Amino acid sequence: MNTDVATTAPTMEEETWELRLYVAGQTTKSVTALANLKKYCEEYLKGRYQLEVIDLLVHPQLAAGDQILAIPTLVRKVPVPIRKIIGDLSNQERVLVGLDIRAVDAK
Amino acid sequence: MQDFNATSHPSLPQLPKAPTGIDGLDEITEGGLPRGRPTLVCGSAGCGKTLMGVEFLVRGILEYDEPGVLMAFEETAEELTANVTSLGFDLTGLQAAGKLRIDHVHIDRSEIEETGEYDLEGLFIRLGYAIDSIGAKRVVLDTIESLFSGFPNQAVLRSEIRRLFRWLKDKGVTTVITAERGDGSLTRQGLEEYVSDCVILLDNRVIDQITTRRLRIVKYRGSTHGTNEYPYLITQEGISVLPVTSLLLNHEVSNELVSTGVPALDDMFGLKGFYKGSSILVTGTAGTAKTTLAAGFANEVCEKGGRCLFFAFEESPQQLVRNMNSVGIRLAPWIENGQLQIEASRPTLNGLEKHLVSIHKQVSEHKPDAVVIDPISNLITVGNISEVRSMLTRLIDFLKVNNITAMFTSLLSARNERQEMTEEGVSSLVDTWISVRDLEGVGERNRGISILKARGMAHSNQVREFIVTNHGIQLLDVVIGPTGIVTGASRLTQQLQEQAQARAARLELERKDRELARKRLVLEATIANLRTEFESVEEELRQISHEEQSRLRSGNGKHQPADAAEGEHTSASADQ
Secondary structure, three states: OHHHHHHHHHHHHHOOEEEEEEEOOOOHHHHHHHHHHHHHHHHHOOOOEEEEEEEOOOOHHHOOOOOOOOEOEEEEEEOOOOEEEEOOOOOHHHHHHHHOOHHHHHO | OOHHHHHHOOOOOOOOEEOOOOEOHHHHOOOOEEOOOEEEEEEOOOOOHHHHHHHHHHHHHHHHOOOEEEEEOOOOHHHHHHHHHOOOOOHHHHHHOOOEEEEEOOOOHHHEEEOOOOEOHHHHHHHHHHHHHHOOOEEEEEOOOHHHHHOOOHHHHHHHHHHHHHHHHHHOOEEEEEEEOOOOOOOOOOHHHOOOOEEEEEEEEEEOOEEEEEEEEEEEOOOOOOOOOEEEEEEOOEEEEOOOOOOOOOOOOOOOEEOOOOHHHHHHEOOOOEEOOOEEEEEEOOOOOHHHHHHHHHHHHHHOOOOEEEEEOOOOHHHHHHHHHOOOOOOHHHHHOOOEEEEEOOHHHOOHHHHHHHHHHHHHHHOOOEEEEEOHHHHHHHOOHHHHHHHHHHHHHHHHHOOOEEEEEEEOOHHHHOOOOOOOOOOOOOOEEEEEEEEEEOOEEEEEEEEEEEOOOOEOOOOEEEEEEOOEEEEOOOOEEOOEEOOHHHHHHHHHHHHHHHHHHHHHHHHHHHHHHHHHHHHHHHHHHHHHHHHHHHHHHHHHHHHHHHHHHHHOOOOHHHHHHHHHHHHHHHHO
C-alpha cells in the first residue's frame, strides 16, 4: 500500500484535477451536490482543480458523451481512469473514496 | 395477406395503432402496437427481442415514415449495425439520413459510486434530446433491465422507470421495451407491472430437438388481439410471424376447372376436373403412384400454359424428371421454359415453420397456378401431428386465398388405411380427396383409384383399377363380376369367362340355325314326297277316268250323269 501511495502521490500533486458536475436545472439535489463538491474541493484540492458545471437542460447533447444517466453525476475526467459519482455527494467519505482523494488527505 | 387487415375490422372507432410492418404481427395485433404507448416485449435469450425492436424501428422509418430512437443498453451502435446488416437493415444510412438515432447507454458498476440522493433525469434528457432532434415517433429501449445492474438503489430505480414510462406516454411516442424473461414471471425485474398497455411474450422452445420460436400477446389493453401462440421465424428479411390460420374464410372462389391430367379420371368428376383454387389430397399406401398422379397433374397444368411449383420432399428434381420420363410424363421442357419449378429438399432440413415460410416465399416469387407438395406426410418427421396440422391449415388457407390449386400427396400407413384418416388430419380442409390403394387379391396387387370426396360436384362412386403405362396413368374399364368389381387376374379370368360364354352362345345359335335348316330340308323332302305320291295317284285316277270315258263313249250316253260327276271330281283334284 505504501508503495502505491508513494508512486501515485507525486503525479497527483502535479496534475490539475478536472471535474465535471452534470445537473439538470436548479433542483435541490443539484444545488446540494454543487455545494458539497465545492466544499470538498476547497478542502482537499485547493488550487489544483477545474470544476465545470454542465446543465443538461441547456446542453442535452452533452449527456451521451459521458454516459450520464443519473442526475446529479460528478465525473472525474483527469486524472484517469474516469470515475463517476452519482447522488447529491452528501456522504463525504464515499465521495473522497470515489474520487480517490484519500492519498492527498493522508499526506 | 394485407387485405385481411382491411376486412377483419368493422369501421368502429378503435385504439390508434402503430403498424409494426413486421410480417404477420400486425395481423395478430389487428393493426399494430398501441400508438403513443409503451409495449413490453419479453423473452428469454435468443428470442429475437432486439431484432424485433430494430425491425419495428426500421420498418417504421421505411414504410410509415416514422423516425425512431434506439436506446441500446447492451450493445453499441456499431455492434447493432453489424448484427442487422445481414437482414438488409442499413442502420448507418438511416442514421445519416436523420431518421434513426442510436444511443448506446453504457453502464459500468465499477465506475459508479453512489452517494446520496439522485434520479435518472439524465436518461430522460438524453432520450428527450434524441427524440426531439429527429422528431421521433418510435422508441425502443433495449434492454432497460440493464439499469438494475448499474444502480443498486432499487427503490429509486423503480420509481424512475415508472416515471419514464409515464413520460414516454406523455411524449406520445410508441415505445417498445425489451426485457429478459424471468423465473415464474414475465420479466426478471417485474417490468410488466409498469407497462400495462401491451405485453408480447417471445418464447423459444425445443421439442424433439426442433426449435420453434413462438410469440404470444399476453395482454393488449383496449384492443382485441389474437390470443394463440404464433410461431415466428427469423428469416433473411427479418421476423416473420405466421398467424395459425388466416382469420377468415372469405376468399374468392373460382368456377374455372382444371384437368387432373388423366382424362379417364376427369370423367369420374361430374364437372370433368377440379375447381381452380381448390385443394386436392391424394392419399395412398406406398407405391400406389401418388407421385405419378401428382406429376401428371403438374404436367397438365404446364400444358395448359399455367405455372406450377412442385415441392418434392422425397426425390431430387433430376430423379423426379427421370422417373416421370419412364411413364411418359415429360417434365424437362417445362422446367427449361420456367413454367415448372421443382423445389426439392429433405423435410428435416428445416423446421416446419421454415418450410412454410420457404413455400410462401417461393409462391410469391414464382406465382404459380398450381402447387404440388409430395408428400406432406414426410413433414411429420419434423414436427408433431398437431403442429403439422396447423402448418398445413395455414398453407392451404394461404394457397386458397391466392387462388392457387394445390395438390398434396400423403402416405398412409397400412394400419390407417381402413380408417381412411390421414395422419395429418387435413382431410377436412381439402376440397377433393382422391384415394389410391392396393387392391390385394390372390397372389397379386392391383392399384385402385377412387374419389372419397369432391366438394361441389358429383363424382363417381366406383373404385377404378388403373395401370401405370409408359404413356402415363390409364384407368381400365370397369368389369363387374358376380361379386362386384374385379381387377387384375380376376379381371382376365372374368374376361375369358365372358369370351367363352359368348362363344358358347354363338355356337348354340349356329347349331339352332343348322337344326332349323335340317328341319326345313326334311319338311321340303316330305312335301316333295307327298307331291310325288299325289302325282302318281292323280295319274292313276286320270287313267281310270280316261278308261271310264272311253267306255262311256262306246256305251253311247246312257251313263251321262255319272260322267258329269266324274268330271267334277277331276277338276277338284286338279285344283289341289
